Amino acid sequence: MNETVYLRPIALTESPQADDGAAVRLAGGLACASRFALLVRQDGRIVSRQVFGASDVPAAIAALPDALAAEASAQWTNLRKNHAPIGCGERVLRLDQPLVMGILNVTPDSFSDGGQFLDKPEAALDHVAAMLAAGAAVIDVGGESTRPNAAAVWEGDEIKRVVPVIERLAATGAAISIDSRRSSVIAAALAAGAHIVNDVSALRHDPRSLEIVAASGAPVVLMHAPGGADDLHADGHYRDVVLDVFDDLRARRDAALAAGIASDKILLDPGIGFGKTLADNLALINALPLFHALGQPILFAASRKRMIGALSNEAPAHQRLGGSVTLAIKALEAGCQMVRVHDVADTVQALRVWRGLRDAALTDFSQLV
Incomplete structure (x- = not known):
């Protein structure tokens, strides 16, 4: 059984202030996301989809099985990563x-x-x-x-x-x-x-x-x-x-x-x-x-x-x-x-x-x- 996980931003805002600070800058740029979908795919088919705000992402990741949690955590870090010139x-x-x-x-x-x-x-x-x-x-x-x-x-x-x-x-x-x-x-x-x-x-x-x-x-x-x-x-x-x-x-x-x-x-x-x-x-x-x-x-x-x-x-x-x-x-x-x-x-x-x-x-x- 092959399982994969994906953390997808699904609601974008003009600035963190637009959502009372509950948004993150994507990749250190000028786009901000306030809501996310956590998807789990099993053998190519989506078997789970959860939607939550930015502040609830860490808890949702922690509830995943260890292997999926590690990948989802890496994706969460990547979404907020500042890229070098x-x-x-x-x-x-x-x-x-x-x-x-x-x-x-x-x-x-x-x-x-x-x-x-x-x-x-x-x-x-x-x-x-x-x-x-x-x-x-x-x-x-x-x-x-x-x-x-x-x-x-x-x-x-x-x-x-x-x-x-x-x-x-x-x-x-x-x-x-x-x-x-x-x-x-x-x-x-x-x-x-x-x-x-x-x-x-x-x-x-x-x-x-x-x-x-x-x-x-x-x-x-x-x-x-x-x-x-x-x-x-x-x-x-x-x-x-x-x-x-x-x-x-x-x-x-x-x-x-x-x-x-x-x-x-x-x-x-x-x-x-x-x-x-x-x-x-x-x-x-x-x-x-x-x-x-x-x-x-x-x-x-x-x-x-x-x-x-x-x-x-x-x-x-x-x-x-x-x-x-x-x-x-x-x-x-x-x-x-x-x-x-x-x-x-x-x-x-x-x-x-x-x-x-x-x-x-x-x-x-x-x-x-």
Whole structure:
């Protein structure tokens, strides 16, 4: 009999004061939770669900069997954990406030901007300059499309696409991540000046990637995708998509730790749109606060994705700005530390307005006696 436990925040507030102080800050950020659901799953089926306020969490955990109590206690600690900053060369990315990662695809076939910047270094650098000026904290450079049914890319071609761009970006002092699942590309990108590895296969695709990332000391984003090497979008069959993705990300986190990657170098991404239906994606987005229980910063990436078109009369990728910003704000509300987007200026503006509202909420109750 296999039992697992999950501590899920289910009621968010603007500030601890909004609930008479009976709320906790999630992952040291600007999202607060006042109520929680304690779930127990047995052989993949939920057999117990209790709901209570933050002050009752310790007692509820203590009442669990020892093995489950230890895991639930670790999740409770993780939910309240303050994450250390990420070093990116001379830049330091603080994770106590949400950050924006700007997308630069140097590919011919990415679903939204394929061909715009491939073999066009000046256009690519102008685009990066605009994203940085608009407030992007990181630039994510990718040389392979990971959309459904995308053609495979030879690693040599991928290196030729990304390395020259990364070298020129590194000279500007920008924080750079490499979006790749191939160890040779990751190694070449890090040597060229990239700081972060963003692997859509969670370091599963290439057995050498774990070793290379561990040896480099670079931060790494582990993204959930159900499929294997041939098709990351395949095999998306879930009994409970939220808890199954949680379990898979926990396993990849543990594999990274076992390989020697430091805990404070690991970020997690639930993989919106990868091997998931519209209903699956919506369930994951609504459950984002749960993933703080894994103890790692969360990267959220849903910009211009297919689910937005599915909810908006099949709007094409370049007409999904409104939906993209809406989902980014949803991620901020859930306490995600970073959002990966195409439309940096619009997202940063939305973030700053949201941040103003959240800061104001901290003083809304100061005059009460």
